[in-house]
Amino acid sequence: MMSIKPDLIIVGAGMAGLCAAKTAIEAGARVLVLEKAYRSGGTTRLSDGVFNACDPQRQYPLDIHDSPERHFQDVMEQGRGKSHPNLLQAYTYGAQETFSWLEHLGFKFDDRVTQEAGTLYPRCHKPLEGGGASYIEFLLSVLSSSLCTVAYGCEVIGLKTNSNSCPTVIAQKKGDLIELTPRKGVLLCAGGFAANRRMVTSQFSLLTGSEYIGSRDCDGVVLSAAVHIGAECLHMSFFDLCSDSNEIEELLSNPADFILLNDQGKRFCREDLDVQSLYEAILLQNNHSADLVCLGPVKRESNSRQSNYPLEALNKYAKACRLKIDDEFGKNPYFLRYPFEVVKQFKVSPKMKCSLGGLLINEKAQVLNREREVMPGLYAAGEIVGGILGEKSASGEGLASAAVFARIGAREVLRI
Ligand SMILES: Cc1cc2nc3c(=O)[nH]c(=O)nc-3n(C[C@H](O)[C@H](O)[C@H](O)COP(=O)(O)OP(=O)(O)OC[C@H]3O[C@@H](n4cnc5c(N)ncnc54)[C@H](O)[C@@H]3O)c2cc1C
Known part of the structure; x- marks a missing residue:
């Protein structure tokens, strides 16, 4: 040696x-x-x-x-x-x-x-x-x-x-x-x-x-x-937590552009928390995971794809955005953008x-x-x-x- x-x-x-x-x-x-x-x-x-x-x-x-x-x-x-x-x-x-x-x-x-x-x-x-x-x-x-x-x-x-x-x-x-x-x-x-x-x-x-x-x-x-x-x-x-990809990490840093839904299709936290707090909120959900639903400005006439997503949660969130008041979780009105459409969706399981x-x-x-x-x-x-x-x-x-x-x-x- x-x-x-x-x-x-x-x-x-x-x-x-x-x-x-x-x-x-x-x-x-x-x-x-x-x-x-x-x-x-x-x-x-x-x-x-x-x-x-x-x-x-x-x-x-x-x-x-x-x-x-x-x-x-x-x-x-x-x-x-x-x-x-x-x-x-x-x-x-x-x-x-x-x-x-x-x-x-x-x-x-x-x-x-x-x-x-x-x-x-x-x-x-x-x-x-x-x-x-x-x-x-x-x-x-x-x-x-x-x-x-x-x-x-x-x-x-x-x-x-x-x-x-x-x-x-x-x-x-x-x-x-x-x-x-x-x-x-x-x-x-x-x-x-x-x-x-x-x-x-x-x-x-x-x-x-x-x-x-x-x-x-x-x-x-x-x-x-x-x-x-x-x-x-x-x-x-x-502990430091992270997600599967840098793309998800970056998306989670832009609270205006997403909502998080649990396995019952419901929001469970305000999305304008820091990323580590979002991971902790996700860990509290069933299966320690959530759907990250990404939102963007409305680009298309047709809204057909939107029906693939939990409509009840989206409609509720759209109403909050229109009124600029998130009664449920108190997300900062600055991040409540309207109109929007769903762009894509990811599963997030903090690691x-x-x-x-x-x-x-x-x-x-x-x-x-x-x-x-x-x-x-x-x-x-x-x-x-x-x-x-x-x-x-x-x-x-x-x-x-x-x-x-x-x-x-x-x-x-x-x-x-
Ligand atoms: C996917 C990922 C990405 C990351 N990216 C970054 C980044 O970009 N920037 C950043 O700052 N941090 C990053 N981190 C964190 C960073 O990697 C760690 O903080 C850092 O590597 C710790 O260095 P270390 O020398 O203390 O430990 P390590 O690099 O883990 O070295 C410890 C060594 O000790 C050895 N060892 C363990 N037990 C024993 C034993 N009983 N006897 C002898 N040897 C032993 C191990 O085999 C290992 O070789 C990342 C972490 C992960 C998991």
């Missing part, structure tokens, strides 16, 4: 783990990355690759006036005010530096700055080619060094504390148990826990029937191991994208115990951490915050 004792053991080789490994070897540290799967990437590999950061070089010429403070305010609003301000500040003020670091290493971002569905401001960056997998392939390519070993098929199943020094990592590889204690620190980057159905439904029972679309390897075993030795968790009932709760850390990525004290030698970054993004997050914050705290954690372990 590694003949000399590593300075740093990193658990998990996704965005957080690989950014931490690169940061550490830049400082000359010996790094051992333990990865459960037989290839790197975890959920990062499956992601769209959107990375949010304030980047004046690209934004100012486009007349986009952004700042870390504005990024902070947006994430706080998106997270319904639940983000820990010190963690969110460390993230949003560190995002620009981390973005530039990736570019200086040679990672190619598209020059365009976008505002992805559900985000509050145009500060989304995408890889020039490919999605999340491109970060993984790139980081692996710059990691090739005698200082770093990535051990695949090595699942961490436990942690042991050692008085006032680094914890010991217990891993299994091909049925053999291994105990490893690094010289300076252990950084937990094992992703979220949404693949663990029991953990998810014990926190948020509405998600019982929801499919999870991230990595199956992110099952909360490392999180539980940290809790077992005294680590504190928070926000464990907060779990990632868990937002996890280990409690401080702004130095140090894991805190239930007394809010620093646990010696134990650090965490990425989706395994809770409290940064609050109750809901938008596309682009997960990868960026994973990378920022990974770099903070690696530097802190090595005191650089």
Whole structure:
């Protein structure tokens, strides 16, 4: 595995783990990355690759006036005010530096700055080619060094504390148990826990029937191991939900252009809620799904196709639009457009994208115990951490915050 004792053991080789490994070897540290799967990437590999950061070089010429403070305010609003301000500040003020670091290493971002569905401001960056997998392939390519070993098929199943020094990592590889204690620190980057159905439904029972679309390897075993030795968790009932396609996600962001109907053909909520709240309302319906009925301006003389849709609900909604009063659910009159016709219809079944709760850390990525004290030698970054993004997050914050705290954690372990 590694003949000399590593300075740093990193658990998990996704965005957080690989950014931490690169940061550490830049400082000359010996790094051992333990990865459960037989290839790197975890959920990062499956992601769209959107990375949010304030980047004046690209934004100012486009007349986009952004700042870390504005990024902070947006994430706080998106997270319904639940983000820990010190963690969110460390993230949003560190995002620009981390973005530039990736570019200086040679990672190619598209020059365009976008505002992805559900985000509050145009500060989304995408890889020039490919999605999340491109970060993984790139980081692996710059990691090739005698200082770093990535051990695949090595699942961490436990942690042991050692008085006032680094914890010991217990891993299994091909049925053999291994105990490893690094010289300076252990950084937990094992992703979220949404693949663990029991953990998810014990926190948020509405998600019982929801499919999870991230990595199956992110099952909360490392999180539980940290809790077992005294680590504190928070926000464990907060999850990011999404739908089958970006098209549906975008449609749900335009409340004038749709209504949602349940399996009895009835509206069940005002449609001008934020997208995550709409998903929650859908989860409360039978089969945890709903019909998204898309509305547009009347274009045709003939209205024959409209008879395929639940007429009672449509007539009721048309009346509300004509009178500009939604008696049933109180949708803002601004979004009550009339006349309209049905353009198309989709089935929406919210899926779990990632868990937002996890280990409690401080702004130095140090894991805190239930007394809010620093646990010696134990650090965490990425989706395994809770409290940064609050109750809901938008596309682009997960990868960026994973990378920022990974770099903070690696530097802190090595005191650089
Ligand atoms: C479909 C989809 C699209 C997304 N798109 C975006 C996007 O565009 N932008 C964005 O910001 N976020 C996006 N996200 C969220 C984002 O992907 C995650 O927040 C991010 O990848 C988390 O990175 P991570 O390094 O913490 O975890 P991961 O990338 O999941 O890495 C964790 C690693 O730890 C390993 N591991 C787990 N358990 C163990 C163990 N016991 N021992 C050893 N190793 C272990 C896993 O195998 C994995 O390789 C998306 C998520 C999904 C599901």
